[in-house]
Amino acid sequence: MKFSSRIKVSLATALVGSLALSTPTFAANSICYYSFESEMYMGSNSSSFTPTNSDNVLTIVGWQDTNDNSKPADVEYKLIRSGFWGSTLVGSVRISGNKPQAVPSTWYRHVFTGVSPNYNYKLYTANWSQKTVRGAGNAYDGY
Numbered sequence: 001m002k003f004s005s006r007i008k009v010s011l012a013t014a015l016v017g018s019l020a021l022s023t024p025t026f027a028a029n030s031i032c033y034y035s036f037e038s039e040m041y042m043g044s045n046s047s048s049f050t051p052t053n054s055d056n057v058l059t060i061v062g063w064q065d066t067n068d069n070s071k072p073a074d075v076e077y078k079l080i081r082s083g084f085w086g087s088t089l090v091g092s093v094r095i096s097g098n099k100p101q102a103v104p105s106t107w108y109r110h111v112f113t114g115v116s117p118n119y120n121y122k123l124y125t126a127n128w129s130q131k132t133v134r135g136a137g138n139a140y141d142g143y
Helices: 014-021
Strands: 032-036 042-045 055-063 075-082 085-094 108-113 118-126 132-142
Touching: 014 042, 032 118, 042 085, 055 075, 075 132, 118 132
Parallel strands: none
Antiparallel strands: 032 132, 042 118, 055 108, 055 132, 075 085, 075 118
């Protein structure tokens, strides 16, 4: 699996991204906005972010779409903790199906557990679809 740098993310866009994505209200703060456009069997990664909540969780909420229901989106989201001695996979989830940006009620929501606070993390996406997938979302510091 190759990873490209096609994802356009920054912590500065987290506020803009959270306003642009009309998701349900969460108690947790958005700490990372991510967006991607990945070709078939390609991947990308977000910028680094640091959760601080004591619940040891991180929630991702977003949309993904191929614009072709005969070949729907199939994206794996991996949460990676970065450290001095290397990277550690904290968790992963594979989400299948088109979740259109225009229909927030269909968006995915996943809670990663075992997220130690005050470490740097990145979210990697891997496109397992047979088409290019576009998507975006927010990572929330908590539930």
